[in-house]
Amino acid sequence: MTIDCRTEEGITIGLIDALISISxxxxxxxxxxxxxxxxxxxxxxxxxxxxxxxxxAKLV
Known part of the structure; x- marks a missing residue:
């Protein structure tokens, strides 16, 4: 499944991925x-x- 990085969901996923990368x-x-x-x-x-x-994140 492909997520469009320009959608709200795509932006949110990108931000979460960025936090992981920074960590x-x-x-x-x-x-x-x-x-x-x-x-x-x-x-x-x-x-x-x-x-x-x-x-x-703990609730997921």
Missing amino acids: RVLVKRDLNATKQIKEALKDLINDEDLSAILNK
Whole structure:
């Protein structure tokens, strides 16, 4: 089945795939390198939108 990347569904799938791709690159980085990186990770943990997306993913 082919999904048109210009549709709402296609855009959503592309965004999810992008998050997965980013995670695959980010996991290999030194996330303890600097105080600024640690602060950015704290922001990530506290991000309400990311939390909502991950909670919705758990329902699938």
